[in-house]
Amino acid sequence: MPVAFRDYYETLAVPRDATSEQIRSAYRKLARRYHPDINEDEDAEERFKEVAEAYEVLSDAEKRERYDRLGANWRDGEDVSGAPGFEGFGRASSDGVRFEFGDGGFSDFFESLFGSARTGDVRIRGADLEAAVDLSLEEAAAGGPLRISLDDGRSFTVNVPAGVRDGQRIRLAGRGGEGIGEGSTGDLYLRVHLRPHRTFRVEGRDLHLDVPVTPWDAALGATLEVPTLTGSAKVRLPAGSSSGRRLRLRGEGMPDRQGRPGDLYARVQIMVPRELDERERQLFEELRGASSFHPQASAR
DSSP states (O other), X not given: OOXXXXXXXXXXXXXXXXXXXXXXXXXXXXXXXXXXXXXXXXXXXXXXXXXXXXXXXXXXXXXXXXXXXXXGGTBTTBOGGGOTTTTOOEEEOTTSOEEEOGGGTTHHHHHHHHOOTTTTOOEEOOOOEEEEEEXXXXXXXXXXXXXXXXXXXXXXXXEEOTTOXXXXXXXXXXXXXXXXXXXXXXXXXXXXXXXXXXXXXXXXXXXXXXXXXXHHHHHHOEEEEEEETTEEEEEEEOTTOXXXXXXXXXXXXXXXXXXXXXOEEEEEEEOOOSSOOHHHHHHHHHHHHHOOOOHHHHTO
């Protein structure tokens, strides 16, 4: 059956300025995928023929130059679908890879390239797979062995690097797709997704949070207890602190690959009581009358 014309670059999924090596690599990959001895899809044989035809032309410098100039009519204006020789041909290309269509069938060709498919000598590596895994901020910071369950029902223990970041991939060798014949198993990549934390925000290796402070502690200064990923820590609030001031706690952030932690930043957020009892109201009234502090005036 003649092979209808299709853009050869599109068939091999390569750009028009692809190098010979890129063309060869794309061809080998697609030939493995669509060879009828391996792929049982109904259109596998036709796809295989299309791939081989595209490679036969683009791997030959003279034919490729004519094809780039003339397109579908590169054979001196003839329709590619009716070009003689496309019903079956058998000869070696310039790189030594043997094509064998028509009477020769596909097996001879495949054997010359990959080994005998029928004797189990084919070695095609299994596909690499990727899956998402959700981690809490505490789990990501601590790292270590964690039991992971995937959507496909598989469950196994993974050694998570301490300080793993959102979007980072963890490679599990040999946990991917099964190989064909004696081909090795592919790898599984776990893409980390950090669940939002109710307290901390992550920026690089640093953690950020808001810490509520009373007006009197902000004015007089105080020692505050601030939550951390592993518990809590004390930090000194200087007198005269306003909302938005950041207090730095060194080494309380996320670790890097060498185990060096980032910092934790606590942002001051001054809070006032929604309701005042009689004594509190009296004290605030006395403070308002006695204080000379006028923030709106000082901001002008």
